[in-house]
Amino acid sequence: MRFGTTTPSADGANASRCWTPWRPPVSDRPGATVSWGTGASRGNFHRVAFGPRTRATRRNWLARVRTIWRYPVKSMAGERLEATEVTDRGVAGDRAWAVRDEVRGGIGGARKIAGLMKLAAEYPATPSAQDSSPATIRFEDGSTGNTGDEGIHQRLSDALDHPVTLWPLVAAENADHYKRGAPDSADMETELRSLFGREPDEPLPDLGVFPPELLANECPPGTYFDAFPLLLLTSNSLASMQATSADSRFDVRRFRPNLLVDDPETPDPFPESAWEGRRVRIGSAILRMEIGCPRCVMVTRGFQELPKDPKVMRALVSENRGNLGLYAAVEEAGRIHRGDELEWLD
Template sequence: MSAAGRVSALWRYPVSSMGGERLERMELLPSGAAGDRTHGVFHAGTGEIAYPGRKREWMALPRAFSRRAADGAVEISTDGQGWAGIDDPGGLAPLSALYGFPAAIRPYAGEGEAGPRPRYARAPLHLLTTAALRTLQAAIPASVLDERRFRPNILIDTPEDVQGIPEYGWVGREFQLGGAVLRGTIPCARCAFTTLEQPGLPDDREVLRALLHRFGRDLGLYCEVVRPGPITAGDAVTLPEAASA
């Protein structure tokens, strides 16, 4: 086995398109990160699911935050300081004011259940390396980048001398992180969400232009869970040695 890097950050996004929470430990299930992207933002009047990048009225979604409380309940915040339950009018009112429409947070339907389905279901997990971020930053040096623009579940810290986007070499390969084993599936295609304003990140159309024209629209890697288990920040990422010719 060879070390390809270490887990630098773990992210969970209880509500799709809202800001997420950085964790020190994450439990990986066959379906992905436990508690990840289980809810969505909806227009309380029409029932329409919010879809950033498709309509201008949805573009403020990543400017608010979501997290899991100690009991597993989903909580929301407009400033990352004061938190409220998703059924609390005292929390929904400022969220609606920020978004500019009457907002509701609702759970997605499970497999075989009636109800709204997640917009994205390409893969259980999304992984990104710091090498990929450095490579994109070199193409758009004036842009403000960090992993939050790309919403990975797992950020892998790779050595400074690693160039390009090394995770593409993990497609079809199994690799271990902590107590879990993953397999790379396909590169992650990007959309206008990468350009949207978030706390500390300005609106920046150059990000998507660079991804479209220099990177084939992709950045990062989708993964599936081969063996569920816990992972923690600092865990090594190990891959089998490549077979000799």
């Protein structure tokens, strides 16, 4: 386990400027291989050659887990894992804590409180899969605090320059805890464009695909995740976006997946878009792929050595309808290790 650091690396701790998906040795690859070429050629191939996406036929073992991520506190940087238990709540200990916005009310995240992404959290010991285990928070100046510290609310408020309190998971029956806070704008379209980082001429996401309880709540009651317990992202998608956006950094840390997956044999620049509705076994867990992840303003925030970059959203809207990654639910609990293969069940 480790905090997200500021030194780029190729294994998912920090994405380099252009992602290179994992590939098996040539002798292990069935059939024709994909020529990935240079960054520029990848981008041109993406824009010209691909028509509507279809469900690709693939060898089950080719896609595999590259890195596993857990975020103990909602919207803070998280930690990489070698393996994890996965339950109906997702990765054990993931988003088991959150801050409450004491100005507008409601559970706070980096859509509204950008400074949360400049903090990091990790567990000093293996966390509970169901409750909120003690976690350590690292502040921008390198100092640390614990979630149970008497003065943690004030330390966080000072660091964020915004009044907040830190909360463990609360029972779903405590409905008021999960209700949406007051909007910043009385005009709903203005509010949504702010939350999703969209320009006036860009389409807003289709919010009808989300669970209905999110109309009134910041997150599904009893949890602190945005919509579904897991988020998957492929290194292919990061590489495709990087190839079209030389001036931006499509670093995995901007997109906060739980599982970063390599799918080396598919020609699709965004392979997870073809996975919706499918079931997959990873390790001993079975996941059900749900919906694509419409990206919000968080992916444009500056933190650690990554600059604030609205061009990230412009590129996402232009190239992939503003989406990146795929939400998933857990059909059967189990254990997932880094390097586990994806075995498609349908």
